[in-house]
Amino acid sequence: MVEASYGSCTCGKVRRGVLDRLVLGLVDAESHALHAEEVAARPGLLQGVDPRIKLVALVALILGATATQSLLVLAMLFAGAVALAVASMVGIRRLSRQVWLGVLxxxxxxxxxxxxxxxxxxxxxxxxxxxxxxxxxxxxxxxxIGRSETAATLALLLVLTTPWPHVLKALSSLGVPTAAVAILGMTYRYVFVLIQAATQMMEARRSRVMAPPDARERRRMLMTMIGMLLAKTLALGSEVHTAMIARGYRGEVRLLDDFRTRPADWLLLFGALAVPAVIMGLGT
Amino acid sequence: MMATAFEFKDVTFAYRSHPALNGVSFSIRLGERVALLGANGSGKSTLLRMMDALCFAAEGTATALSAPLTEAAMQDDRTNFAFRRRVGLVFQNPDVQLFNPTVMDELAFGPLQLGWDKPKVRDAIAAMLARFNIEQVKDRPPHRLSGGEKKRVALASVLITEPEILLLDEPTAALDPASRADLVGLLAREPVAGRTVVTATHDLDIVEDIADRAIVLSEGRIAADGPALDILHDIELLRRTHLIFEHRHSHGGHPSTAHGHLHSGIGPAEA
Known part of the structure; x- marks a missing residue:
């Protein structure tokens, strides 16, 4: 009797198809989000800063990095970003793996x-x-390379040290249209529901497949899954809109903004704004 | 005499060509606690959505709080605002209900849409977090909550605006026994002074705790309407409307112990 072992071969190496890699990628994305939430809860330097100030300050530093014509200034900005990461309890090993290596x-x-x-x-x-x-x-x-590494490090520091809902509220209070913020918020909210749906569909498929499908069948399955997910997304979108209407939504989203700005936050903001100002002022 | 919360007369509704409600008539007075009973696909959720002005009667007339429940009436901002302020619906699927990034935002959504000022919203949120024992999850995104926590937050997010009429769609669906008991306890303890509560469910175990009157739906029609206890003891009605079923088994595999039970809601009864 021949035993079929789906997804693996006898040499011990795991062979994964497009669908399996897709699901692993989705699960990986979810674990990244979990890690970001865990880092955002640590008692680090940037975690304590008003998200609005942090957003403006880090964007100012990114602008400084892209504007400078001096490698020394760029190196200093990168060193500053690394120092901020250390002070904010963001693991250097993770930064190097997640950002520096990929960007490089x-x-x-x-x-x-x-x-x-x-x-x-x-x-x-x-x-x-x-x-x-x-x-x-x-x-x-x-x-x-220096500009990309510095900008990516600073951007990652923002999302790792700030809970995503606070980033959204910061965007809203800084004048980004509420509709855009609401769309971003719902994308973040429902991407996990859809990841869960995709994972369950994959697992259900795997549990009923007796032998590895050929390439044509795998493509057909992928197309079916994408179609099903799209249909689920549309149905969910319609249901969510109904739920919003049921709670008084009439086309305008209102948010509760409860940020507090400390004197130290203002200091950070002025320091960060000074960087691009000085760089552009010096013209180098 | 108590005022009327809902008045439905010969209401019909269909999803494309598939009929969901067929000649439904009933009246619910303000302050009543009513259970809408029925098997899957009997029309309970559609009826509940119609009571919340989310879909509208194709034929017949429906009124809520003495105002017509029509699409044209709800297009008027003032009518819509007044209706949403007084009527709240808790959806069956909490992933549909909880669309905000955090629990706090979820609780704030309704009051902010109704134009409450922010200090009042904050006070109401603090009160709801304590009342539903969800303070520890207030900053969490809904996808990180357990099924029981999601249901609590969904209920709190509707009750925060203190609606006069509360509509619940399968509140105990997909809950483990402890979370289910917990939620039923919350609903039973809910101060109902004057509040109308309409619960769509096929979970007969909870009916006695949350309703005094029951309306049984079957294939889009009303099969029975009366005191909850009378309905719960009408075995033939419950069997006919697929709310209970007979289950035969034996103890220890011994044929001489073989016997039947009626299951769901009213405890085992020898068939």
Whole structure:
């Protein structure tokens, strides 16, 4: 009798299809969200700052990083972001795995040609093919990577140290249209319901499949699942709208804003706003 | 004589060509506690949604608090506001009901939509958190709550505006026994001085605690309407409307102990 073991082969390596990888990705996204909530509850430096101030301050620092023409200033901003992460009890190992490595690989791949293509002073040659690496090319690549790493670190610090609902309220109190904030809030709320639905559909499918489906069948299953999820999303959307109407919704969302700003928060804001102001003022 | 909360006369409603309500007539007075009983698909949820002006009669007339329950009437902002202030519906699926990012926002939603000022909203939230024992989850997003907590928050999010009429759709659905007992206790303790409570359910165990009158629906029609205890003891009616069923079993697998029970709601009764 031949035993079929779905999803794995005899060499011990787990082979996963598109659907399994999709579900694992969804579950992974949920675990990231759980981790973010746990970090946001820690008694760190940024966790105690008024979310509105934090949002403006970190956006100002990101603007500073993108505006500067000095690698030294960029390095200082990156070091500052790392210091903020440490003071806010955000794990450096997680930052390096979740942000720095990914950004380095992504932006690094994009800027690799620049180190050869930007004309300038040659500083080295690639063995065998003899292409020249220019100082200006390396400098351009360093700017792109440095800016991306700094901006991504600061953005992640915002979402890791601030509960998502507070980010939404901060956006609202800073003048972002309420409808846009409400849509963002509901997306965050229902993405977990849909992740759960997708996971359950996958598990139900897996529990009834006797042998690994071929590629055509897997594609058909993926399309069916996407269609089902879309139908569920539409039905859920309609039900939620009905529930909103039942509680008095008439097209305008009102939010309860209960933030408190301390003197230290204002200090952080002025410090952060000074960075892009000084950089732009100096023109470097 | 008590004023009328709802008056339905020969109401019909269909989802496309599938009839959901067919010639439904009844009247509910203010302050009554009524259970809408019926098997799945009997029309309970549709009727409840119609009572909350979320869908409207295709034929017949329906009024709530002496005002017509029509789409045209609800288009008027003032009528809609007055109605929403007085009538609250707790949906069966708490994932539909709880659409805000946190429990606090959920509780604040209704009062803010009704134009309450913020200090009053904050006071009301604090009171509801204590009353429903949900203070420890106030900053949590709804997807991190247990089934029982979701139901509590859903109930609190509607009761915070102190509606005169409370509509509940299957409040005990998908709850474990402890959460179910807890919720029924909350509903039974709920100060009902003057509050009309209409509960759609097929869970007969809870009816005696939460209702004095029962309306039984079957295939979109009213099969019975009367005191809850009388309905609960009408075995033939309950069997005919699929609210109870006969279950035969034996003890220890011995054929001589084989016997039947009627299940759901009124405790085992020898068949």
């Amino acid at each position: 690989l992504f932006s690094g791949t994009i800027v690799v040609p620049a180190i050869f293509l930007v004309p300038g002073t040659p500083i080295a040659h690639v063995p065998v093919i003899g292409w020249a690496i220019t100082l200006q090319g390396v400098r351009s690549a360093a700017f792109v």
